[in-house]
Each structure stands twice: as C-alpha cells, then as structure tokens.
Amino acid sequence: MTKIITLDGPSGSGKGTVGRALAIDLGFNYLDSGLLYRSLALNALINHLDLNDEFGIAATVNDVSLEFSLCSPVVTLNGADVTDEIRSERVSLASSKIAKYSLVRKRLVDFQRKFSRGDGLIADGRDMGSVIFPSADLKIFLTASVKVRAVRRYKELIARGENVSLRDLERRIALRDKGDRERKVSPLIAGEGAIVIDASEKSVNEVKKEIIHYFDLIPSV
Ligand code: DC
Numbered sequence: 001m002t003k004i005i006t007l008d009g010p011s012g013s014g015k016g017t018v019g020r021a022l023a024i025d026l027g028f029n030y031l032d033s034g035l036l037y038r039s040l041a042l043n044a045l046i047n048h049l050d051l052n053d054e055f056g057i058a059a060t061v062n063d064v065s066l067e068f069s070l071c072s073p074v075v076t077l078n079g080a081d082v083t084d085e086i087r088s089e090r091v092s093l094a095s096s097k098i099a100k101y102s103l104v105r106k107r108l109v110d111f112q113r114k115f116s117r118g119d120g121l122i123a124d125g126r127d128m129g130s131v132i133f134p135s136a137d138l139k140i141f142l143t144a145s146v147k148v149r150a151v152r153r154y155k156e157l158i159a160r161g162e163n164v165s166l167r168d169l170e171r172r173i174a175l176r177d178k179g180d181r182e183r184k185v186s187p188l189i190a191g192e193g194a195i196v197i198d199a200s201e202k203s204v205n206e207v208k209k210e211i212i213h214y215f216d217l218i219p220s221v
C-alpha cells in the first residue's frame with residue numbers, strides 16, 4: 001500500500017522545500033500540485049486566453065503537458081523550459097485566479113491521484129488532505145506568519161531579478177491568503193485530522209524531523 005503524507009498550507013510556508021526533502025529522505029514520490037495551477041495559468045498567459053473564462057481555461061487542461069521531477073528543479077511546459085517563469089509573480093496572481101474554478105479543479109483530480117504509487121507520496125498543495133487524498137496516512141498543515149512568508153518570497157523574487165517591494169508583497173500575500181481561505185471550492189483550511197505546524201521560527205530540517213516523528217508514530221508504518 002502506498003503511504004500518503006499530505007502537506008497543505010499557504011504559499012511561502014516552506015511546503016515545497018520541506019516536501020522535497022521529505023520525499024528524498026523517505027524515497028517517496030512528490031506531487032507539487034501548485035505547479036498544475038501555475039502551468040494552466042502560464043499557458044493561458046502565453047496564449048492570451050481570458051483568465052475570467054472558467055470554461056475556456058478548463059478546456060485547456062488536456063492541452064498542457066507538464067513535466068517536473070524530484071531530482072531536478074527544471075519544469076517544462078509543452079516541451080519548453082519554464083523553470084523561472086512558472087514561479088514569477090504574474091503567474092502566481094493568475095494561478096490564484098484560476099484555482100477558484102471548480103471545473104478546473106474537478107478536471108485535475110484524477111491526474112493528481114495518479115501520483116499515489118510505489119512506497120509513498122508527499123502531496124503538497126492546499127486541498128491534498130481535504131479533497132484529493134482524504135484518507136491519507138498523515139495530514140500536515142504547514143503555516144508561517146505573513147511577515148516571514150513575505151520576506152522569503154521577497155528574497156526569491158529579488159534573486160530572480162523582479163522588482164518588488166516587501167510591503168506590497170505582504171499586502172498581496174495577505175490578500176491572496178484571504179481569497180484562498182474564503183473561496184467556496186477547496187478553501188485553504190487545516191482539514192479534519194490535520195496536524196498544524198507553524199514554521200515561522202523553525203528551520204526546514206526541524207520541520208522535516210517533526211513530520212517524520214509524526215509519521216513514525218503511525219501504527220502501520
Ligand atoms: O503553491 P503555489 O503557490 O505554487 O500555488 C499556486 C496557486 O495554486 C495558489 O494560488 C494556490 C493554488 N493551489 C490550489 O488552489 N490548490 C492546490 N492544491 C495547489 C495550489
């Protein structure tokens with residue numbers, strides 16, 4: 001049986017870094033579900049599609065071929081290297097918009113479930129424990145203060161050469177959180193049975209160890 005650890009929480013809480021480290025340590029697959037929404041958003045931006053058109057965006061789900069792997073940071077979209085662009089601010093904003101569409105979300109369900117194979121899976125996202133893998137062995141909700149997340153994102157964007165202000169980022173992150181939390185479909189909440197970890201003051205290694213500790217407590221593991 002494939003063991004599943006879901007890792008939900010807001011952007012910048014460290015899910016990606018912690019999730020990859022966990023997957024490598026445990027020898028599990030890794031699903032970065034945010035990349036799915038990002039790839040649809042980037043595809044829509046590249047092809048000048050209307051981001052307000054839920055049906056139009058949902059219709060592109062099968063047009064987009066996304067490749068990413070645990071061992072390499074490279075992400076390709078329909079064969080093109082989009083590693084940098086897919087994490088840009090414009091794609092973050094666009095993906096947050098299309099992630100609200102229930103039609104889009106429904107069409108991504110089966111694709112995401114297929115990542116559950118082999119010994120185990122670390123599933124990183126917003127609705128992994130609540131919607132995609134409700135019977136996961138361990139559900140973690142990883143969070144961090146808006147300030148800490150804004151500083152992380154600021155450093156990331158500056159390193160990428162994007163011109164942003166920390167205050168602006170803080171405001172946008174708080175606004176995006178609110179949208180993600182209050183949306184009707186798959187809202188960003190710590191679902192039933194999820195263990196909440198606040199990573200504001202913790203290193204990646206500390207969070208990883210804490211999760212492995214909870215995982216080791218599961219009787220069948
Ligand atoms: O984790 P991320 O920042 O790469 O996610 C990009 C967007 O996709 C963000 O607005 C939240 C959304 N998302 C979602 O709604 N459900 C998921 N399972 C993963 C991401």
